Amino acid sequence: MGERLNWAGNYRYGSSQLLEPANLEEVRDIVMSSERIRTLGSRHSFNGIADTTGIQLSLRKMDRVLELDREKQTVTVEGGIRYGELGHYLNNQGYALHNLASLPHISVAGAVATATHGSGDQNxxxxxxxxxxxxxxxxxxxxxxxxxxxxxFEGAVVGLGGLGVVAKLKLDVVPAFSIRQTVYDHLPLTALDAGGFNEIMSSAYSVSLFTNWEDSVFNQVWVKRKLMEGEDPSEAASTDFFGAASAPAKRHPVPGQSEINCSEQLGVPGPWHERLPHFRMDFTPSAGNELQSEYFVPRRNAFEALRALEGLRERIAPLLFVSEVRSIAADHFWMSPCYQQDSVGLHFTWKPDWESVRQLLPLIEQALAPFEARPHWAKLFAMEPQKVQSLYARLSDFRQLLLKYDPAGKFRNAFLDTYL
Structure with missing residues (x-):
C-alpha cells in the first residue's frame, strides 16, 4: 500500500489502505465510498494527526499549478503541490509567497491545515x-x-484534516523579491533582555535563533534580509549582529550535519524561494532521523519563556539536536496556535530517543504553562487534552463546524477525538 512510516520514521500509520487519486473526480469517488478516511500530506507530521483506521488519501499526484491571476495577484494550486515546486514556478513568473517554512519539501494543503509557519515579525x-x-x-x-x-472560512482553513479533503487552494502572491542570508555565531541569551529580543527579531525580514542549550547562548542566528529597491547586492553584509560575529563559512544548524543541505548563506543575495527555507529542496532536510516538538507563546512573554527553558538546560541538552526560536505574526484562524496573538515558536529537534523525550516533555510544558503555551498540532507533546482544549477560544465553534461538514465523523480519527 505504499510507505507506512512518516518521513522521520518515528510513526507507523495504521491505515488499511493508501490511495493516490489523480484528479478531483477520483477524490470524490474515494471519499463517497469510504467509511473512514484521512488526507496524508508529505508525511512531515510526528504524531497521529494524519492517521486513520480506514483509508489514507494522498494528493501526491495532484500537484499542479492551475492558474496564475496577475490582475488579482493570486495563484490556484492543487493541494498536493510542495512549496519548493510552487516557489520555483512563481519566481519564474515574477511572483512570490509572503513566506516559506524551513522545509520546502512540505505540501501546501498539509502545511496550511496544521498551521505550519515560517519566521518574521510581520509574517x-x-x-x-x-x-x-x-x-x-x-x-x-x-x-x-x-x-x-x-x-x-476562518474556521476551515486550519481545519486539521477534519472537515474534508482540501483539493485546491487559491493563495495570495506578491512581487518576487531577493533575500540575503547571513549566519552569525554565538549570541548570548542576555542580549535578548531589556528589549533586546524585540530589537533582534525585528531587525530583518526573518530571524531564527538556534541553540543546543548546552550554554546560555544561541550558537547560530540566521538573519534573512530582504533586498530593497536600489540596494547594491554586492554590498557586504554586516559582520556584527548584536555582538554575534558573522560566520566565516556556511553552517548547518544541527551539529555534525553537512552544510551542503542548507540554503545559501554568507550574505549572497538570491531569490526568495531559495533563501527563506533553511534547507534545499534536493537534499534531506534537518537531521532526518529525529523527533520534533514545538510550543507557541505570546510574543510579549518570549524572553521569560526562554528563561524558563534555561532552567531545564541540563535535562534538554543531552536529548537535543538543536532548538530554534522564531517569531510569527498573529492570524485569524480559529485553530491556529497564533490565533489573534503575535507569537514566538519554541522548536525542539530531538534525537530519536522517544522514551527519554516523552519523560522530558511534561517538564517543558510545566515550565511554559504560565505563558499558556500552545503545542504545534503536528508535532510531539504530552499535554492533557483538557489543557489543549482550554487554549482555544473558538473550539466550540470549530466542533460545530466539524459536525456541519462531517456529521458522521468520516474524517475524524483518534487524534482529533482525543484533543478536540
Whole structure:
C-alpha cells in the first residue's frame, strides 16, 4: 500500500489502505465510498494527526499549478503541490509567497491545515496567504470557502484534516523579491533582555535563533534580509549582529550535519524561494532521523519563556539536536496556535530517543504553562487534552463546524477525538 512510516520514521500509520487519486473526480469517488478516511500530506507530521483506521488519501499526484491571476495577484494550486515546486514556478513568473517554512519539501494543503509557519515579525503562518479553499466534504460535495465571503472560512482553513479533503487552494502572491542570508555565531541569551529580543527579531525580514542549550547562548542566528529597491547586492553584509560575529563559512544548524543541505548563506543575495527555507529542496532536510516538538507563546512573554527553558538546560541538552526560536505574526484562524496573538515558536529537534523525550516533555510544558503555551498540532507533546482544549477560544465553534461538514465523523480519527 505504499510507505507506512512518516518521513522521520518515528510513526507507523495504521491505515488499511493508501490511495493516490489523480484528479478531483477520483477524490470524490474515494471519499463517497469510504467509511473512514484521512488526507496524508508529505508525511512531515510526528504524531497521529494524519492517521486513520480506514483509508489514507494522498494528493501526491495532484500537484499542479492551475492558474496564475496577475490582475488579482493570486495563484490556484492543487493541494498536493510542495512549496519548493510552487516557489520555483512563481519566481519564474515574477511572483512570490509572503513566506516559506524551513522545509520546502512540505505540501501546501498539509502545511496550511496544521498551521505550519515560517519566521518574521510581520509574517503570519503559511495559512495567512490563503484566499480560498476547495473542499471535498464527506458526501462528495465540493464547496469553495473564500476569505471575506464565507463565515466558515476562518474556521476551515486550519481545519486539521477534519472537515474534508482540501483539493485546491487559491493563495495570495506578491512581487518576487531577493533575500540575503547571513549566519552569525554565538549570541548570548542576555542580549535578548531589556528589549533586546524585540530589537533582534525585528531587525530583518526573518530571524531564527538556534541553540543546543548546552550554554546560555544561541550558537547560530540566521538573519534573512530582504533586498530593497536600489540596494547594491554586492554590498557586504554586516559582520556584527548584536555582538554575534558573522560566520566565516556556511553552517548547518544541527551539529555534525553537512552544510551542503542548507540554503545559501554568507550574505549572497538570491531569490526568495531559495533563501527563506533553511534547507534545499534536493537534499534531506534537518537531521532526518529525529523527533520534533514545538510550543507557541505570546510574543510579549518570549524572553521569560526562554528563561524558563534555561532552567531545564541540563535535562534538554543531552536529548537535543538543536532548538530554534522564531517569531510569527498573529492570524485569524480559529485553530491556529497564533490565533489573534503575535507569537514566538519554541522548536525542539530531538534525537530519536522517544522514551527519554516523552519523560522530558511534561517538564517543558510545566515550565511554559504560565505563558499558556500552545503545542504545534503536528508535532510531539504530552499535554492533557483538557489543557489543549482550554487554549482555544473558538473550539466550540470549530466542533460545530466539524459536525456541519462531517456529521458522521468520516474524517475524524483518534487524534482529533482525543484533543478536540
Amino acid at each position: 503570519a503562518g503559511l495559512a495567512g496567504a490563503v484566499h480560498s479553499i476547495e473542499l471535498v466534504k464527506a458526501d462528495g460535495e465540493v464547496t469553495v470557502l473564500t476569505r471575506g465571503a464565507d463565515t466558515d
